[in-house]
Each structure stands twice: as C-alpha cells, then as structure tokens.
Amino acid sequence: MFQKKECIAMLLAGGQGSRLYTLTEKTAKPAVPFGGKYRIIDFPMSNCVNSGIDTVGVLTQYQPLVLNEYIGNGEPWDLDRTRGGVTVLSPYEAKGGKDWYRGTANAIYQNLTFIERYDPEYTLILSGDHIYKMDYSKMLDEHKKNGADCTIAVLEVPMEEASRFGILNTDENNKIVEFEEKPKQPKSNKASMGIYIFTTKVLKKYLIEDEANPASSNDFGKNIIPNMLNDGCPMYTYAFQGYWKDVGTLTSLWEANMDLLGNPPAFDLYDRNFRIFYRHEAYPPHRIGADSSIRNSMITEGCVIDGTVENSVLANGVVVEKGAVVRDSVIMSDVRICAGAKVEYAIVDSDTVIGENSVIGESKESEKLLLVGAGLKFPVNSEIGGGAMIDAANIKDYIA
Amino acid sequence: MSVTGIIFSNLHDNEISELTRVRTLASVPFGCRYRLIDFPLSNMVNSNISNINVITQYNYHSLMDHIGTGKDWDLARRSGGVKILPPYINFDGSTRNNLSNTRLEALKSVGYSIAQMTSDYVVMADCNVICNIDFNDVLNDHIESGADVTIAVKRMELDRATAKANTLVFSSKDGRITDLLPNPTNFDGYADVSLNIIVLNRKYLQDFVLDSIAHGYTSITRDVFLKSLYTRNFRIYRYDGYFACISSFEDYFACNMQLIENQEMFDSLFGVEERPIFTKVRNSAPAYYSEDSRVKNSLIADGCVIEGTVENSILFRGVRVGKGAVVKNSILFQDTIISDTASVAYTVCDKNVVIRNNVNISGHSTLPLYIDRGKMV
Numbered sequence A: 001m002f003q004k005k006e007c008i009a010m011l012l013a014g015g016q017g018s019r020l021y022t023l024t025e026k027t028a029k030p031a032v033p034f035g036g037k038y039r040i041i042d043f044p045m046s047n048c049v050n051s052g053i054d055t056v057g058v059l060t061q062y063q064p065l066v067l068n069e070y071i072g073n074g075e076p077w078d079l080d081r082t083r084g085g086v087t088v089l090s091p092y093e094a095k096g097g098k099d100w101y102r103g104t105a106n107a108i109y110q111n112l113t114f115i116e117r118y119d120p121e122y123t124l125i126l127s128g129d130h131i132y133k134m135d136y137s138k139m140l141d142e143h144k145k146n147g148a149d150c151t152i153a154v155l156e157v158p159m160e161e162a163s164r165f166g167i168l169n170t171d172e173n174n175k176i177v178e179f180e181e182k183p184k185q186p187k188s189n190k191a192s193m194g195i196y197i198f199t200t201k202v203l204k205k206y207l208i209e210d211e212a213n214p215a216s217s218n219d220f221g222k223n224i225i226p227n228m229l230n231d232g233c234p235m236y237t238y239a240f241q242g243y244w245k246d247v248g249t250l251t252s253l254w255e256a257n258m259d260l261l262g263n264p265p266a267f268d269l270y271d272r273n274f275r276i277f278y279r280h281e282a283y284p285p286h287r288i289g290a291d292s293s294i295r296n297s298m299i300t301e302g303c304v305i306d307g308t309v310e311n312s313v314l315a316n317g318v319v320v321e322k323g324a325v326v327r328d329s330v331i332m333s334d335v336r337i338c339a340g341a342k343v344e345y346a347i348v349d350s351d352t353v354i355g356e357n358s359v360i361g362e363s364k365e366s367e368k369l370l371l372v373g374a375g376l377k378f379p380v381n382s383e384i385g386g387g388a389m390i391d392a393a394n395i396k397d398y399i400a
Numbered sequence B: 001m002s003v004t005g006i007i008f009s010n011l012h013d014n015e016i017s018e019l020t021r022v023r024t025l026a027s028v029p030f031g032c033r034y035r036l037i038d039f040p041l042s043n044m045v046n047s048n049i050s051n052i053n054v055i056t057q058y059n060y061h062s063l064m065d066h067i068g069t070g071k072d073w074d075l076a077r078r079s080g081g082v083k084i085l086p087p088y089i090n091f092d093g094s095t096r097n098n099l100s101n102t103r104l105e106a107l108k109s110v111g112y113s114i115a116q117m118t119s120d121y122v123v124m125a126d127c128n129v130i131c132n133i134d135f136n137d138v139l140n141d142h143i144e145s146g147a148d149v150t151i152a153v154k155r156m157e158l159d160r161a162t163a164k165a166n167t168l169v170f171s172s173k174d175g176r177i178t179d180l181l182p183n184p185t186n187f188d189g190y191a192d193v194s195l196n197i198i199v200l201n202r203k204y205l206q207d208f209v210l211d212s213i214a215h216g217y218t219s220i221t222r223d224v225f226l227k228s229l230y231t232r233n234f235r236i237y238r239y240d241g242y243f244a245c246i247s248s249f250e251d252y253f254a255c256n257m258q259l260i261e262n263q264e265m266f267d268s269l270f271g272v273e274e275r276p277i278f279t280k281v282r283n284s285a286p287a288y289y290s291e292d293s294r295v296k297n298s299l300i301a302d303g304c305v306i307e308g309t310v311e312n313s314i315l316f317r318g319v320r321v322g323k324g325a326v327v328k329n330s331i332l333f334q335d336t337i338i339s340d341t342a343s344v345a346y347t348v349c350d351k352n353v354v355i356r357n358n359v360n361i362s363g364h365s366t367l368p369l370y371i372d373r374g375k376m377v
Helices: A018-024 A042-050 A064-071 A104-109 A112-118 A136-146 A159-164 A200-212 A220-230 A250-258 B038-046 B061-067 B103-109 B111-115 B135-145 B160-164 B202-215 B220-228 B249-261 B263-270
Strands: A007-012 A055-059 A085-089 A122-127 A130-132 A150-156 A166-170 A176-181 A190-199 A235-239 A244-246 A286-288 A293-295 A297-299 A308-310 A325-327 A342-344 A346-348 A370-372 B003-008 B051-055 B081-085 B121-126 B129-131 B149-158 B167-171 B177-182 B189-201 B234-238 B243-245 B287-289 B294-296 B298-300 B309-311 B326-328 B343-345 B347-349 B360-362 B369-371
Touching: A007 A042, A007 A104, A007 A112, A007 A136, A018 A250, A018 A370, A042 A122, A042 A130, A055 A112, A064 A085, A104 A112, A104 A122, A104 A200, A104 A220, A112 A200, A122 A136, A122 A200, A130 A190, A136 A150, A136 A190, A136 A235, A150 A220, A166 A235, A176 A220, A176 A235, A190 A200, A190 A220, A190 A235, A200 A220, A220 A235, A244 A250, A250 A346, A293 A297, A297 A308, A342 A346, B003 B038, B003 B103, B038 B121, B038 B129, B051 B103, B061 B081, B103 B111, B103 B202, B103 B220, B111 B202, B121 B135, B121 B202, B129 B189, B135 B149, B135 B189, B135 B234, B149 B160, B149 B167, B167 B234, B177 B220, B177 B234, B189 B202, B189 B234, B189 B243, B202 B220, B243 B249, B249 B263, B249 B298, B294 B298, B298 B309, B343 B347, B360 B369
Parallel strands: A007 A055, A007 A122, A055 A085, A150 A235, A293 A308, A308 A325, A325 A342, A346 A370, B003 B051, B003 B121, B051 B081, B149 B234, B294 B309, B309 B326, B326 B343, B343 B360, B347 B369
Antiparallel strands: A122 A190, A130 A244, A150 A190, A166 A176, A166 A190, A286 B298, A297 B287, B121 B189, B129 B243, B149 B189, B167 B177, B167 B189
C-alpha cells in the first residue's frame, strides 16, 4: 500500500513559541501569520515540495486546531497525494501507556512507525520556526556524496554573533568534529539551522538507544547529535547560502516581515520558479483610494487603502481609512484602522479595530515594539505607548 | 431538491472579438484577478449547486487551464463537480454535433449529457453577465410558483444600443411571461432585461432538446419558448442587485472601470460575506509598492511590483510597473511589464505584453486601445 520513498520529511511543529506572547496564545508557532498571506509553516512545506519531497509528517502538539485546519489535506502544497502527501502526527495513547512528545528526538521516536511505512533511505528533520527558501535535494546530494550518517545545514553567521547559536566545528572536508551549543568562545561561525538529514537506519538506532536512557532529555541537539559524534559516525555540514531567519521572537518576526520590503528585498517572494504556497482565502483584489499614499509596503487581497501606508506589511482584508497612517508595522488580516488613527512600529493581530484618531505605538526610533492581540476594539482617541503587549486580558488597563 | 448547472462558455464570443481571439468568453479576464466564468461558477457553488456542466465549442484551451480539476471552486468531487463538455467527432468521423452558435444548438450538441441528467431542476447561465446572485432565491420562486421555466430579469432603462444587446422580457402583473423580445433594434425606455439566467424543470428541458433535434430548431427563444408561452408556465424572477452585461469591447472596458469608480458595485459583487467569488489560485506573493510608487484610485492584484505611477487602473496578477512609468485609465492583464520610462493610457494590455522604454501609448476614453497577448511594443 505504501510506496517506498527515497527521502521523507518530518516537520516538528509542536512548539508553543512562548516568546511570541499573545500571537501564540491560541495558535502553534508554525501557524503564526507571516508576510501578508503566509504562515511560518508554508516555508518548510513549500521547500519540501520544491525539493521533490512529497511525503511530509507534521508533528503537532501545542494548540493544534488552527495548524491542523490550515494543513488540511495538504492541497495548497500539492501534498494531497494518494501515495504519500502530508500526514498530521499528534501524540497518542498506546498500549504501553500514553505520552506527550517529550523532546524533538522523542517526537520522532514516537512516530518511527510512520517513517517505516515508506522505508526511506533518508529522513529529513525540519522545524516550523524559520523563514527561508531552500532546495533540500542539493543537501541530500551532498549527504549521499559524503556517505554521511547525518548532514546538518549550517549558515555562516558573523563571528561576533556566533555565541548565540549552536556552532559546528568541522575539518577542511566539512566533516563535523565538534558541536558546541552557544559557545562563549566560538571556534567557527557555522551555525546549525536545525535542518538535519539522517540515514534512516542510523537515526533509528540512535533514537531507540536514546529512548532507553532515562537520563536523556530526548533532544537532537543535546543528545542524538553528540552521541553520534562520540561514536565517530560520519557527520557533515551543508553550507546554505541565502536568507534564513529564526522568527522566534517578536522583534525577529517584525524584522523578517520588513526583510520582504525594499527593492530588491533581502528576501524575495516573487520568484515564480520557487513559489511559496499557502492556503488561499477568497478575498477580492485590493483597492487603492484617491487620497492614499503608499511607500515601500506590501499589500494584499481584500485591503482597502484610503490613508497612508509606509514601510509596512498588510495582510488580507486590512482597511486603512482616510487620514489614517500605518508606519513600520505588521498588520494581520481584517484589521480596521479607522479615520485619522495612527499606528507606528507595531504588530497588530487579526480582526482588531483601531478607533478613529487613536495613536497606537511610538516611532521606530524609540525601539519599543508594540504588540496588539487579536479581536480587540480600541475606542476613538485611544493612546497607547510603545513597548506594550496588549491582549483581551489586559486591554482594560490601557483604555479608559 | 437536486439541481444541475449548465454554463455556456462561448455564446457571446463574437461580441468582444478582441479578447476572444485566443480564448472563450468564459475565460476572458475581468476585475483584476477573475475570469468571467468565475461569476456563474461561484454563484452556483454558493447556492449549493455542485454538479455543473460547462458547454464549450472552440478556443477552450484557456478555459480548461483555468478550471483544471475545479478544486478552486470546491468542485473536485467524487459525485458531480465540474465537467467540461467540448464538441467531438463521432467514431465514423462525422460531426453530428456541429459547432453551435446559439444556446439551443449548444444544448443539442450535448444532448447525450442532458438525457442523462436526473436532477429535479436545471439552472442555465451565460458568461457575459456579471452579478452575485443567490440561485436558491430563484429556485424557491420557481418551485413555489409551479413554473416550467423561470427567467431572472432586472428592470432597467435602456437606449437603443443596450436594448439591442439584450433579451427583453414582458410579463403580466402576476409575473407570468407574455412575450420575449431578443435583441430588438428599435426599443428604448424601461423594460425587464433577461440576465440569461434560466431555471427549468429538468424533464421539460430534456423534452424540448429532443424535440428540437427532431425539428431542427436553432433558437431557444424563437423556436421553443415563444411557441410554448401559453401552454407552459413561464415566469420571471425579479433581481434587484447589481448586474452588468458585457456586449462589446467598450462595455468590457467601462464595466471594469466601474469597479474602481462605483464602490457600491464593487461591494455587491465582492463584499457579500457568504458568497465570495472564487478563482484559480496562483500563489502570488502580495503586491509590493516601492519607495517611489504613486498609486491612486486603482485595483491591484497580488504579485504586482509597482515602482511608478498608477491611476484609475486595474492591474492583474504579476504586473510590473517600472520606476518612472505612468499607467492611467488602463487595464493590464497578468504579467504585463511597463518599463521604466514608458507610459500607457486608455489601453487594455493582454497577458505578457511588454511596453519598452520611451514608448508612449494612448487610446481614448471612447475608444480604448487593445494590445494583443504577448506583444512587445
């Protein structure tokens, strides 16, 4: 029944993303909206499809409803397949007991049955936290050429930032000799991107061994990779060239959105040969009014713009009324910014209404990014300073 | 109650021959990101009609490409879904189903499919009518009144030119149709205009299609409906919402432009929350407006990159407007490129047109210019 595959992908999408605060209150981090009409998970999913990988297991755990609905049958990514396609893998109760996913390695361990169905030579492990375009097939080619048990994609980061990442030290053939998690004195600038290709039979062996060790924290970075290194398994890095960004914090999420702007942009979404697919909603084209002014911004379907928009990314159905100003902001779907209101340096979640003549947020120079949660109503003339994080629970403290 | 939909994709091709040289009327682009067939197709889907036949005759490559499996309209179904009915040659090489010019000829050409229908009712629609209508209202009216045929109409003031482009429907006070006047040449004033949306009892449709094949009839209005007005129950359904009938290139241009000027029209087509208009998904990125862009009074689709000036225009998906380029009162189809120092006004650029540097092109508000698909100027 199950067609043998050379390589399948396992996408770890169970994370909460607590540093995104109210944005992940009811949504898992991979389902957080990005770039006007995408969600974070669209990037690894589209990468898989663009790399010829047609079998993807998505491991979910935290607040899976929105994510599960979004993935659906996988149709937007051409992953509604008779043989393969996308499968959502949630924690389950088994005869021997029941368990949540305890760590990244444990999550894969609990789904070894899924992997075995396709009997893949190679297993690609991905996470749903990053914005990037990557052809995994090139990485797989390297993996095969090197005869590796494991290949880890790395990004060369500026040396002074290297201590923030998991750093891989290699020999001249890119063979990994040492792995250091956030080293104080980094020896190299090759930062792990959290993208692994394993030769499946080796991965299985180490997952089973790791599971048998009660002291292990069942994590790829902390346990599996160091154990394999200690045993002298052939492990290599694959140097990725291009844009890659972890969007785990509000600031990095804002920055990644801004990286879509500019001409040419730091991150280009207009390449028709490497499309990022997304689940489409039927909004009409957007309308630009007679008195509007738009500078260096991204605007998408369903928007109605009669005001000023500068250096901002607007999602589906955002309305900017006459005299309203949106600057240096990320506005999610169906937000209404009423006449004369001003929004600066903010992330505004969906369905929120900013009342007339309100002033929300401070200029970017203040370096105080404002976060406004979903479905809130700000009355006319509201005034909110920068740096606040407003959700349904605390909005009363901010409005009179 | 089960309902089958029939959409005629080619009927009015001749009326805008510029745009239908390489495509059916059904697949003529409209309204920034749609094709004309999206309106009847979405109306049917939004009225829970999920068994739809699209009758086509020629030039249907773009139509088939657009509809695909039908999944963008939720019509990729095990039971029903959307089916394209093209003409075919019989096993002996004969073309019994000759290419048709009229609605009745089109129906006769797919007589086999019609004979197989089992639904209670059939809804027929053309692709030259743009509206957002709930067919359930028409169907309920049809069932309650016990009609054999119900024609949706709208009361309008007509001049001679618009009257000639439409079928006028005359009815008694209780809504029973007394006369039908297709394409009158000497009418002006108020009249009920047919939306070319017709609800029929399936059995009656099957009967008259067979009868028409036997008699060699060619016109549904003249040969079938007019002859049966007093033996069958023909009724009107009054529609109050916005509707546009596209019967010439000038109409087409004006109707697109109305989407910009007339907010009410835009909202009545696209602002009905439970009845969105669906179209083929292209997975474009959002539109990008550069630091130098100046855009006023326009409708812009996703995938556009705008660095120049755009006023009173409609830009389809993936259009590029270079730095310093000026686009006014124009309609630019998918993937048109306007180079940095070019300008266009009162022009319709078909797909993949390239306007190169220092080229200035202008039609007139009364006679918009048309540039053919893929041309480089």
